[in-house]
Amino acid sequence: MTARATQPRPAKPAPRTLRSTLTSPFGRKVRIAIEVLDLAGRIEVVPADTRDEGDSLRAQNPLGKMPCLLLDDGTALYDSRVIIEYLDRWSGRDALLPAPALTRAVAQTRAALADGIADAALLMVYEGRFREPAQISQVWLAHQRGKVERGLAEMSANLPDANVTDIVSISLACALGYLDWRKPVEWRGRYPALTGWLEAFAAHEPAFNATRMPQEVTA
Structure with a gap:
């Protein structure tokens, strides 16, 4: 045979x-x-x-x-x-998302929440960038600001481990980095736990500082 x-x-x-x-x-x-x-x-x-x-x-x-x-x-x-x-x-690393189905889904959900913070902040920035001053909707800005603030409150109450780089911590750090850069809302004074978390994550993960947004870029 x-x-x-x-x-x-x-x-x-x-x-x-x-x-x-x-x-x-x-x-x-x-x-x-x-x-x-x-x-x-x-x-x-x-x-x-x-x-x-x-x-x-x-x-x-x-x-x-x-x-x-x-x-x-x-x-x-x-x-x-x-x-x-x-x-x-x-990559074969399987380092950024957990394997068990439910744990993985929860992590992706937390990452989606962090992405939602960044997305709402982005829409606030675009409202001022693409509309004439008389056309800017304060109702729309308040709607997006509410998403940002609720998301920050939820993340602040359930922080990811700052010493672990995964899909959740990467997403949250990038959302906070965008808030620091564009400043659609002031968050640091209101959410000190998040401020401390971001400092700890930045100290843990060199890739966060290596990918900082160029300060000279405005678009």
């Missing part, structure tokens, strides 16, 4: 290019993950302009949003949580 030849497993598509700016809090999450997973030399960060109709980002992600990870087989992945989960698995 002839032994059946073992077929080699197909190689997993490798990440090749990250479309993002250095100022996107969601792109920063992925850049931190890239550093933590020792993939920095393998993925090129290529800037994208979400307002440029001619930018290839709109073909790579029909929503025209960052970050967008391009794999070497042409696959495009978007949404920072999706990208980080793929990189975590592809």
Whole structure:
């Protein structure tokens, strides 16, 4: 009886290019993950302009949003949580998300809450950037501010471990970093536990400081 030849497993598509700016809090999450997973030399960060109709980002992600990870087989992945989960698995490290299904879902939910803080803050910034002063809606700003403040209160009451770099801590740190940079709300005086947590996480994780938003960039 002839032994059946073992077929080699197909190689997993490798990440090749990250479309993002250095100022996107969601792109920063992925850049931190890239550093933590020792993939920095393998993925090129290529800037994208979400307002440029001619930018290839709109073909790579029909929503025209960052970050967008391009794999070497042409696959495009978007949404920072999706990208980080793929990189975590592809790297073989499995360091950023827990394995058990419920624990993993809870971690992703906590990360989604942190992302929601950043997203609401971003919408507050855009309200002032893309509207004339007379068109700015204070009702809309208050609506977004409420999301930020409720999210901060929940995170403050249930802080992740500042000495662990995972999907939750990366997401929270990037959201707080964006609040510090754009200042749509003042949070440090109101949430001292979060202030202390961010300082401790920054001391623990060098990738957080290595991916700081350039102060000279205004867009």
